[in-house]
Amino acid sequence: MKPARPLPAFVLPGLAALTLLLAAAGSLFVGRVNVSPSDLIDGLFAPDLSLAGLVLTELRLPRAILAILVGASLGLSGAVLQGLLRNPLAEPGLLGVSSGAALGAVISIYFGLAAVFPLATPLLGLAGAMAAGALTFAFGRGGTLTLILAGAAVSGLMGAFLALALNFAPSPYAAYEASLWMLGSLSDKSWDHIALAAPFILVGLGLLSTLGRAVDALALGETQALSLGVDLDRSRLLAVLGVGLAVGAATSVTGSIGFIGLVAPHLVRPFVGHQPSRTLLPSALLGATLLLIADVGTRLIHTNTELRLGVITSLIGAPVFFWLVMRLRKVAP
């Protein structure tokens, strides 16, 4: 068996970036309010406020930017965690930060804080994500398996509290709103949401992108990575911090969005010769692209109730994952 050399290092990130740009442009021109592209462009450059300009700058642009930030967080976190834990099933929710964010957000809805102060939901979500991440790291430090198990335990705990909150919801409406929030959405997001989440997401993405060498060396297992000078404890800390910040902030603004972090690295891997460090950037770009496309999907498919983003990513992601499993069964010995 003599496979071809993997593509040169710049080809895949370049292609992924191009696709991302196309998807972003597409998401600016497609929406519920039917405005023609030329009107949108005119509106953007018109001196006075126009409907088209408002739609673009206040609705679609923040939505697209948020989709890119959140999708990149999910894609990069998935790639780093799969590399670090050498587990193809690792996904951003593994460390419990998503469930923590969901719990925080649901608490804000439960106590009616969200109605008083719109940013209460993302703020409490962020607090929940940080608490969950800290808890996972406190119990799971020192080993890969313990980290995975601690993440599962924290997810379970957050899930239990979440169920408790729904169980004793003050009104059926609060329970409905909370469950709906958890399905994930990019609608009704303003520049405020971006201003709140972007700093955390960018710092998180920055931390995660330093882990390239570590995930590469870990392809030989922990002992060899350690002998090659990789500081495993530090790498694990950086990963938990990075995922906590990026995915925590992302989930607290948009709700839970499944499968993107799991699937994006798998789709990228064959094109980079399976080298873990080279999956990082393309996974981030692909994650952003997939989320943009899924979001356009929620706007194009007209339903009475809004089709939630997390639902569409799961509906598309799960079959993709089935396909990956089938392919793996053929490839693996």
Add this chain to the structure above:
Amino acid sequence: MSQLSAHGLGVRRAGRAILEAVSFGLEDGMFVALVGANGSGKSTLLSVLAGLLTPDSGEVRIDGTPLAAVARRDLARRRAYLPQNPRAEWPISVERVVALGLTPHLPAFGGLPEGLEPRLTQAIAACDLTDHRLQPATTLSGGELARAMLARALIGDPQVVIADEPTAGLDPRHALDTMGRLQGLAARGKLVIAAVHDLTLAARHASHLMALTAGRLAAFGPTAETLSPELLRRVFDVEARIVGAGGETLVDYLGPANGS
């Protein structure tokens, strides 16, 4: 000049001594075969020597400096460590596996610098892997994988090579091949320490023999002077006959030692 020395090493796990009062000095050009029964502490000793495990007492010094005082990356450049049954977790190419040996020599970001490309080609050729260069490491046979891992360990040109049972699971041809390569390294002035179970292989290739029993150093010295039926009785609890000497030594087991 002492290259790597152990000073009163002790490791305890759950109240049990895994290593106790182990001291010795190793020098450049030695090929030390570490032998001992299962559970005698060979792997633990190698981990401690490689700086991967901090002993509960005593210390290891490299060129006179305690390992704890040597920076992680610096140590990674000076010694290579091969664990038991190393494997690749992703189907990355042999070339990538070997290049990973350069990790401590690389900057934090970016690919392999142009200047290191010839070194990669040379390391791959030296371990007879040129035909497998782009093959996924997960599809290699046991012998090929062992050579790839050896190339990975040697590409950084370390002064000290520590290998935990490098011949485990290899057929005779590949076991001989691996031992020959390690012997060649020592002949070129490196210090090689390897845990070996096959005493005939150890006797034929290693310049020195180190034996552990229950975490204590039972013997250490030049192979010809150290290997004896008495040592094997003490270390492995077997009666054995040793035929020939040097590169033609044969260790023949006769049976379990009497009276034990």
